[in-house]
Amino acid sequence: MATLKPMPVATKISAPFWQALKENQLKIQQCKQCEGWVFFPRNHCSHCLAHELQWQQVSGEGTLYSYTLTRIPTMPEFSDEMPQALAVVELAQGVRINTTLIDVAEQDIKIGMPVKAVFDKVSSDGDTLLRFTSINNAGGVREYINPLNGLERNDKGQVQVPLSNLAALYALADNKYTDWSNVVVVDQDLINAFADLSGDDYWLHTDPERAKTDSPFKTTIAHGSLVQVLQSRLTIALPFEIIGFNNMVNYGSNRLRFPAPVPAGATIYGRSKVKDISVSHKGVQLTLEMNIHVVGNDKPSVINDLVILYR
Structure with a gap:
């Protein structure tokens, strides 16, 4: 079962990132020349411009760099997520990732708060989005829940x-x-x-x-x-x-x-x-x-x- 929400489209360069998320791992690129960390995915190092990059698994821990709360959905498909905490997280490796903050009350959101990765399964096909939550919450994998489960059926079984x-x-x-x-x-x-x-x-x-x-x-x-x-x-x-x-x-x-x-x-x-x-x-x-x-x-x-x- 798929999701109708707009999903990121993997490119040849970014495909390893999205595949790692499906496998419940966060991988970003590291330069073999200067050992600098690189994000977003690209063909060259953003520090020394070398073209020798490798994908490395990281812990997914970091801090909240910035955020904004949205109360009106940009598309109707996102109405079930309102309000959304659109966030920029700075990983321990120094790179910043655009994401969403989940399972944190509005009054508890603070710039600089420690956060960790959540691998959010958004379809039964294993599509996974990278989200973040407070370091004090349970991180890891958030399994997909079919919204049709638990609904009543009529006498025809529908x-x-x-x-x-x-x-x-x-x-x-x-x-x-x-x-x-x-x-x-x-x-x-x-x-x-x-x-x-x-x-x-x-x-x-x-x-x-x-x-x-x-x-x-x-x-x-x-x-x-x-x-x-x-x-x-x-x-x-x-x-x-x-x-x-x-x-x-x-x-x-x-x-x-x-x-x-x-x-x-x-x-x-x-x-x-x-x-x-x-x-x-x-x-x-x-x-x-x-x-x-x-x-x-x-x-x-x-x-x-x-x-x-x-x-």
Whole structure:
């Protein structure tokens, strides 16, 4: 399960730093020439400009050099951390690291206070952020706690997620598909009925005899819009239920694609995953990626990023 909060992106130079954090170690660079300590990660020594740097594990102890308290989140995803103590910590080796201070009451935060590292696991994938706390607190590893754990389930077994529980909402976007839905047969009668309703009677959809000779598919195919609409006939068992909202509306689609045809007579089914959760003045938007396939085909016939707005 991933986090929707913006995460640092490891580069070729900084990758050893982030990998060490995953292994619950703090490693910074040291110059082989002058033995000076270097941070942030780079290709040369910031003291003597030599290019012989090595990664060394350090204790993670230091002092609070500076800090500021933020009470308004810069992004909605950080609202569960307010107020944030944004800090600069000076390690015992003399380098300074931008970080956040945790588990320290506001009145106890003092410039120069001794601090130590906390390896904060922020996802089930092992993603780790370096934070700091008072030297008197327990440091070490702070394990990831799935915010969906402990929530009640309905009689269908779906976890019930209150709209007010942002941490749990963000946890829904785990990039995992549901099981496949029931199946629907898209026969020529259904295609013809949609052509009559929509007015789109192009021969590729409605003339089987001509399609045998002129179509690259050698058969008629369903309208892409028809296949998209048929998602309403597909029962997809979502593992969650959003509760605690006043109204819910279909807000539209961020993306709609028809990568593969659905030949007349084909059987389709679908699955979905939560792609994104975002919060704005309009409410909470849940983006549900719907994929509809012809049974047996790996390539989807419809990809629809459906946006549902809760208020």
